[in-house]
Amino acid sequence: MEFLERLNNAVDYMENHLTGILDYEEAAKIACCSLYNFQRMFSYMMDIPLSEYVRRRRLTLAALDLQHSDIKIIDLSMKYGYESHDSFTRAFHKIHGVTPSRARDQGVMLRSYPRISFHISVRGDQEMRYTIVDKEQFEIFGIEEIFSSIGDTAYKSVPEFWQECHANGAYEELFDAADFRKRGESYNGMCSIHAALNYRDTGYSTFPYMLFAFVTGQSKPQGYTRVAVPAQKWAIFTSEEHGDDQIGSMTGSLWKRVYSEWLPKSGYEKLDGPDIEIYGSCGNGNYYSEVWIPVVKK
Numbered sequence: 001m002e003f004l005e006r007l008n009n010a011v012d013y014m015e016n017h018l019t020g021i022l023d024y025e026e027a028a029k030i031a032c033c034s035l036y037n038f039q040r041m042f043s044y045m046m047d048i049p050l051s052e053y054v055r056r057r058r059l060t061l062a063a064l065d066l067q068h069s070d071i072k073i074i075d076l077s078m079k080y081g082y083e084s085h086d087s088f089t090r091a092f093h094k095i096h097g098v099t100p101s102r103a104r105d106q107g108v109m110l111r112s113y114p115r116i117s118f119h120i121s122v123r124g125d126q127e128m129r130y131t132i133v134d135k136e137q138f139e140i141f142g143i144e145e146i147f148s149s150i151g152d153t154a155y156k157s158v159p160e161f162w163q164e165c166h167a168n169g170a171y172e173e174l175f176d177a178a179d180f181r182k183r184g185e186s187y188n189g190m191c192s193i194h195a196a197l198n199y200r201d202t203g204y205s206t207f208p209y210m211l212f213a214f215v216t217g218q219s220k221p222q223g224y225t226r227v228a229v230p231a232q233k234w235a236i237f238t239s240e241e242h243g244d245d246q247i248g249s250m251t252g253s254l255w256k257r258v259y260s261e262w263l264p265k266s267g268y269e270k271l272d273g274p275d276i277e278i279y280g281s282c283g284n285g286n287y288y289s290e291v292w293i294p295v296v297k298k
Helices: 002-016 024-030 035-046 050-068 073-079 085-096 153-167 170-177 244-266
Strands: 129-135 138-148 194-197 206-214 225-229 232-238 268-270 275-281 287-297
Touching: 002 024, 002 035, 002 050, 002 244, 024 035, 035 050, 035 244, 050 073, 050 085, 073 085, 138 153, 138 170, 153 170, 153 206, 170 206, 206 225, 232 244, 244 268, 244 275, 244 287
Parallel strands: none
Antiparallel strands: 129 232, 138 206, 138 225, 194 206, 194 275, 232 287, 268 287, 275 287
């Protein structure tokens, strides 16, 4: 499949640049997508951040160099992109559990992380519920933060951002600015405010993230970040009903299946542009999650 072939070509590029300078933007270009989309595809399909995969591969090769050559540790650290002996030693110990100097001892146990390759996922045990729709332009408003797309910081920072907005009252203020209470919705701390990602360019290796509500005739978006989402075609994926404590995991599972199961076989390409996560109540004490991605027919 062309989609998987492009990803594997990007892996080829990274494997060929594990020593020296590895340009993540170039890898994304080879995969025919933005750095933002490449990072997200990789992390959801492989269950680790792209930078962590590169770190593991470099330190796997570094361990082999230590065992099969007399290269100095300081030279080895520079070979694999570390600025100092100390930073290399810390990273090496974190992966292998021993220092680089100990790695040369006979009988020492080391870890090896193999090169990955992408293959189509053949599954039939769980259906995917989705729809393709054309939507006119709409507007959203909310609380924005900018996150790094390099490394695993977003995995921690995004949930912390939600927690902070709940703790400092910003979430409830946005709930009221959307006029939910006057429309009969009760504030329960979730499922009325949604999330949008990558709706504008914030520069290399970063992406915008917004807790948002839709702009309506009753909402009061003054003072909030306001974004016009252009008319386009969307693929919308809907989860099964779940408990309120499963919202994060169900949304993550949807993303993983979109990238690993649906996109390779769908006949659609994912476009750069806003990605949207919807969290809703089923009205029976359960909830549902949705993932919206902009797409174009191949």
